[in-house]
Amino acid sequence: MSSKRVAVLIVAFVGLMGSPSVLAAVPAAPTLWDGTTVGADSRPLPAEVVAYARPAGLGLNEGSAPLREIARTRTDGSGRYVLRSLHDETLQGAEDQNGWTNVMVAAFGDDGSFNLAFDSLAWAPAGGFHAQSADDPAKGRWVTTPGERLAAEQGEVRALSADASEDPAQVAQEHPRVMVLSGRGERPISAQGSAPWPDKPADRNCMTVLKSEEIGNGIDTKVGETHLDRDWTGSFEYSNSRSTSFQVGVRRAGQGWSVGGSTSSLQNSKSITGANPQLPPQHMWNFAADLRYGHYTWRCYGAGARWYDAESIQPFTWKGGIHQSEGGPEPVCDPTHTSPIPPGGHHDRRNMESATYDGGVSVAGFIGSVTTTIATGVTTTWNNNSARERLLCGDRQDLTSTKPNRIRSLP
Amino acid sequence: MKRVALAALMVVTAAILVVMFRPRGGLSAGPVNAGKGGTANGQPIDIGIPYSFGYLLRNYGTKPAVIEQVRVLGVTGPIEVLGVWARRHPSGPKPYLFLAAFGFPPPDYPSKPLAEENVIPVPAPHPTDEDPTEGLQLVVGVKSTGPGVGRIRGIEVTYRVGHRRFRNSDESDGYLCAPASDYVLGGPKEASCRTDETFDKNFVDFRVPIDQQRGG
Numbered sequence: 318m319s320s321k322r323v324a325v326l327i328v329a330f331v332g333l334m335g336s337p338s339v340l341a342a343v344p345a346a347p348t349l350w351d352g353t354t355v356g357a358d359s360r361p362l363p364a365e366v367v368a369y370a371r372p373a374g375l376g377l378n379e380g381s382a383p384l385r386e387i388a389r390t391r392t393d394g395s396g397r398y399v400l401r402s403l404h405d406e407t408l409q410g411a412e413d414q415n416g417w418t419n420v421m422v423a424a425f426g427d428d429g430s431f432n433l434a435f436d437s438l439a440w441a442p443a444g445g446f447h448a449q450s451a452d453d454p455a456k457g458r459w460v461t462t463p464g465e466r467l468a469a470e471q472g473e474v475r476a477l478s479a480d481a482s483e484d485p486a487q488v489a490q491e492h493p494r495v496m497v498l499s500g501r502g503e504r505p506i507s508a509q510g511s512a513p514w515p516d517k518p519a520d521r522n523c524m525t526v527l528k529s530e531e532i533g534n535g536i537d538t539k540v541g542e543t544h545l546d547r548d549w550t551g552s553f554e555y556s557n558s559r560s561t562s563f564q565v566g567v568r569r570a571g572q573g574w575s576v577g578g579s580t581s582s583l584q585n586s587k588s589i590t591g592a593n594p595q596l597p598p599q600h601m602w603n604f605a606a607d608l609r610y611g612h613y614t615w616r617c618y619g620a621g622a623r624w625y626d627a628e629s630i631q632p633f634t635w636k637g638g639i640h641q642s643e644g645g646p647e648p649v650c651d652p653t654h655t656s657p658i659p660p661g662g663h664h665d666r667r668n669m670e671s672a673t674y675d676g677g678v679s680v681a682g683f684i685g686s687v688t689t690t691i692a693t694g695v696t697t698t699w700n701n702n703s704a705r706e707r708l709l710c711g712d713r714q715d716l717t718s719t720k721p722n723r724i725r726s727l728p
Numbered sequence: 729m730k731r732v733a734l735a736a737l738m739v740v741t742a743a744i745l746v747v748m749f750r751p752r753g754g755l756s757a758g759p760v761n762a763g764k765g766g767t768a769n770g771q772p773i774d775i776g777i778p779y780s781f782g783y784l785l786r787n788y789g790t791k792p793a794v795i796e797q798v799r800v801l802g803v804t805g806p807i808e809v810l811g812v813w814a815r816r817h818p819s820g821p822k823p824y825l826f827l828a829a830f831g832f833p834p835p836d837y838p839s840k841p842l843a844e845e846n847v848i849p850v851p852a853p854h855p856t857d858e859d860p861t862e863g864l865q866l867v868v869g870v871k872s873t874g875p876g877v878g879r880i881r882g883i884e885v886t887y888r889v890g891h892r893r894f895r896n897s898d899e900s901d902g903y904l905c906a907p908a909s910d911y912v913l914g915g916p917k918e919a920s921c922r923t924d925e926t927f928d929k930n931f932v933d934f935r936v937p938i939d940q941q942r943g944g
Contacts, residue, residue: 486857550913595919653861656825657836658769661912664827665768665922667901702913706836708824715825717767717784717900718859 346401347458349388349438352494353396354424361396362498364426365389365521368400370411371419384421384523385411403454404440415559416440417582422496423617425521430498431625433523433615435565435578436461436491441469461491463560463581463690464671464719487720490673490688491562492578500569500625523617527626530612532681535636537605538563539677540689541697542723544648545598548703549726552595553604556588557694558635563608564678564685566630574683580631583608588694589637598702601647605640608632610680630683648723650710655727656717657708658701664709664716666697666724673721688721699726758894759789760848760887769828770903770921772911775872778810778832781902783883784817784825785848786863793848793887793894798934800868801897802881802927807904809880809932810869813839814846817865825865828902832869839867846936848887872906877920879903881927901925 354364369384385407388400400422402408411418417437424432442457460466465483488494540561543551559581567577588606596602611633617625658664677687689695701707707727714722773779787793798812810832817825820838833839851860866885872878882899905911905921912918 484856654825656827657822657829659771659828659830661908662769662771662828663921665770667766667768700913706829714859715784716827717825719766720857720859 346403346455349400349402349459350420350422350436350461350492351397351399352492352496354392354398354426354432354496354498355396356426356428356430357497357499359497361392361394362426362428362430363394363396364392364398364424364430364498366392366398366400366422366424367522368402369421369423369523370408371421372411386522387420389520402459404457405454408440413582413584413586415582415586417559417580419580419582421523421615422492423521423523424496424498425617425619426498427620429619429623430500431569431617431619431623431627432496432498433567433577433617433627433629434493434496435567435580435629435631437562437580437582439466441466462487463562463688467560467690484720490579490686490721493576499572521617521619523615526613527616528614532610532612532630534609535607535638536610536632536680537640538608538632539603539674539687540606540639541604541695542648542672542674543596543602543604543697543699544723544725545596545600545602545699546726546728547599548701548728549598549699549707550595550702551602551697551699551726553602553698554694554696555604555606555639555689558583558586558606560690560695562688562690563632564687566678566680566683566685568628570626570628574630576685577629579688583632584634585637586635587637588635588639600643601645603642603645605642607636607638607640609634609636612681630681632678648710648725649712650725650727651712652710654711654713654715654722655708656710656715657706658699659706660701660704663698663700666716671719671721672723674723697724699724755886755893755895757896758793758887758892759787759889760793760885760894760896761786761788766900767827768901768903768922770905771828772905772908772915772921773872774908775806775874775906777830778869778871779904780826780829780832780834780837781868781870781880781900782826782828782837783866783868783898783900784863785866785885786860787848787850788860789889790850791889792850793889795842795846795848795864795885795887795936796893797886797936798842798866798868799884799886800880800932800934801884801899802879802901803930803932804880804926804928805878806872806874806876806906807878807880808871808873810871812842812883812934813867813869814842815839815865815867816845816849817863818861827900832871833867837865837867839865842934842936868902870902870904872904875906875910877903877905877922877924879924879927884931901927 356362368388388402392398422434543553562579566574568574671690673688678685710725711722848864851862854860880902884897886895910917911921
């Protein structure tokens with residue numbers, strides 16, 4: 318073959334590399350949220366599922382910032398659904414100062430049943446936050462757990478893989494993987510009567526809140542603890558709430574509160590108080606952030622003339638203080654999850670480890686949990702001041718696990 | 729003219745080959761989880777006393793993984809890395825997950841040289857919301873070489889599963905603060921054993937000779 322022909326072939330090959338026939342098929346938008354819808358009898362229920370972005374940091378001014386639809390889909394025969402979205406302008410515009418976006422998902426059952434779920438999601442660019450493609454709204458994936466988000470920010474390869482998936486057990490703590498739909502709509506809109514405000518949209522849809530009100534003015538919400546037996550000292554520092562998940566309460570009219578997901582998005586997320594000093598031994602220390610909570614009423618419209626009102630309750634900002642207290646339920650010890658600390662040694666939890674505090678949220682009759690992930694601005698330390706080796710013990714996992722785990726110090 | 733064309737052709741071909749076969753951003757993390765750098769352990773200690781930091785490797789794959797190399801990262805200040813050994817977890821009279829212990833190897837946590845113990849086993853089935861129990865614990869031996877805070881940033885493990893090679897790391901810090909009397913409770917530097925979290929780029933490698941890498 319002459320050099321001319323080889324050159325022509327190479328040029329042709331190089332040219333083809335960028336042509337549509339050689340390029341891989343354009344991938345679908347990344348998964349925003351997936352799950353299953355079931356009826357009250359736990360059987361799969363066909364439904365239309367819609368995701369909305371809710372502007373960040375709003376407490377009582379919802380009327381000026383409506384929900385924005387970002388994805389809509391139908392379940393398959395087994396009730397499965399996948400909502401997808403690019404990291405587009407709508408979602409970028411709804412991000413808070415920490416990059417979290419509050420997302421609300423409404424599921425409208427074909428039989429007229431309904432439910433809502435909430436979560437905060439963050440965008441993790443493929444290749445990392447400093448990659449050239451970091452601004453590409455299609456190259457990345459959505460994460461919901463603070464731990465996975467931290468992994469992405471720190472460039473962990475597993476987290477940056479576009480096809481990686483979060484730990485299902487941890488995702489289930491953030492929002493319901495299975496949405497149980499119930500009820501048949503509040504009441505049909507009479508053909509003669511006027512439709513309730515706001516005007517009914519053409520599609521099955523949720524509108525902005527009907528009503529929002531603040532509950533209290535700073536409600537203590539447990540975000541951390543340090544268990545110190547005799548001759549243990551320690552400290553707890555909490556200066557940023559961006560890696561803490563607070564469960565969100567949801568209820569339909571006439572029903573009781575249930576957990577409808579979580580949020581990590583607070584308008585103010587930083588502490589105005591300093592780090593806690595060295596804590597003396599023989600105490601169960603608790604730390605609570607004074608959060609302001611909102612109580613919201615949502616209106617959604619289903620097929621035909623059905624409409625639904627639902628309420629949610631969630632924190633929307635941190636006043637900035639941390640309150641220290643003693644007592645309360647101590648972490649239990651699972652002896653299979655112990656680690657020795659040598660005499661005079663210290664152990665810090667610093668990064669991506671987490672603890673879940675059941676009942677951390679207790680407001681207006683709703684009881685939910687708080688999961689604090691150790692991250693920048695959040696540290697717990699134990700010092701073994703004894704002259705002998707002693708043990709720290711996890712209630713569910715080893716000390717180094719990133720799964721939720723409370724730590725007990727042993728005498 | 730023909731030579732120039734040929735030279736240009738070779739350059740273009742080489743460029744295409746480089747583009748087509750370039751490394752894809754290094755090795756992936758693979759199925760072995762080395763932790764996520766969540767902890768820091770520190771110890772007031774006297775100069776020259778051997779000490780060990782522990783790092784647990786867990787295999788989330790379906791085949792045993794074989795360690796090829798361990799790199800001790802961010803070796804900073806007055807500290808010397810004595811070696812890297814390993815132990816099956818759980819094992820020994822104290823089946824705890826040890827994160828730090830006196831001695832190298834620590835007498836309470838019997839360990840073997842990396843050449844003898846380098847397979848990360850596949851754990852028994854376990855609930856999805858729990859970590860597996862079994863793993864291989866790396867035992868990183870260190871000693872203080874002078875007054876002040878000597879530290880390591882963590883470890884990086886290169887391993888293979890079958891013929892495929894992976895790399896993962898655990899950036900859990902370890903601190904030695906000497907002399908002990910300065911850094912213990914009530915000492916003049918009581919709270920400063922772990923105040924400096926900056927690390928040099930120095931590292932120490934420990935390779936497992938190919939003929940001593942076990943199955944996998």
